[in-house]
Amino acid sequence: MAARAGGFNLIRTEGPSGYALIDSGAGRKLERFGNIVVDRPEPQALWRRSLGAEAWGAAHGVFSASGDDEEKGKWRLDKCVPESWPVTVRDVTLTCRLRGLWHLGLFPEQLPHWEWMLKEIARVEGERPRVLNLFAYTGAASLLAARAGAEVTHVDASKAAIQWAKDNQAASGLGDAPIRWILDDAAKFVAREARRGRTYHVILVDPPKFGRGPGGEVWDLFQSLPDLMKTLASLLVPDRSAMILTVYAIRASALAFEQLAADVLRGRGGEFDTGELALAVRGEPGRPAVPTSLFVRWTS
Secondary structure, eight states, rough: OEEEOSOOEEEEEOOTTTTTEEETTTTTTEEEEEEEEEEETTTOOOSSSOOOOOHHHOOOOOOEEETTEEEEEEEEEEEESSOOOEEEEEEEEEEOOOOOOOOOOOGGGGGHHHHHHHHHHHHOOOOOOEEEEEEEETTTHHHHHHHOOOEEEEEESOHHHHHHHHHHHHHHTOSSSSSSEEEHHHHHHHHHHHTOOOOOOEEEEESSSEEEOOOOOEHHHHHHHHHHHHHHHHHHHSSOOOOEEOOOOOOOOHHHHHHHHHHTTOOOEEEEEEEEEEEEEEETSSOOOOEEEEEEEEEE
């Protein structure tokens, strides 16, 4: 049986050095990506803001959600913002952009997972580490893994996201890195990998609540994730391997996702670390942190 590392693990992070959470509250968060300050919705910021109108008014862009989908809407630009700009994450470069979504191309709260991934990659001996990054978006984890010497398979259902990731690859000077760019439905791809007998030392799974594959395939987190996880368990290297599952779905339990992971990894031993990621205000530990996602990490 796999063991639990301890109780519920709340990981507070300030994110990479190129990012800063400046303030949060009243359903919003004020952040700096590189030199650009943005004001975005944050439904879980139920508390009062610590900073006043002057600080919040300094934002270059303010995002207003449309309808019930807080991720879609439009940006209001109050200051000049370039079409794209670089943000450094450890030793790779990510390109941030303001598009029709509130995502800028970087999820800074993921930094602890990326650092954990790099430690797991370093454990691999005798062969080149193989990393599978599912729902891989703009490729931060893929590029960090490639920089660390891993052979990376990057899978996403969005052609635009993969092109964005390739732009980040070029910006990071990793044009010759061994990365397979796969435009495909995640479930279909991993099923083919299982039939091929492929295995990976590290697997990252960062699924949306709902989505569609390039062929119109429907993804629903609570209906689709169990079967996907079962298949992924068969893709893990038998001896020493690791997996990270990150879930941004609200009204969900980290315990539920840990128990799903424990079910599909039954008999593999190892250890689970389960909890929640939260973004902290840089240099001010006493200020409220913004909860972002649940996670389960397993290592054998």
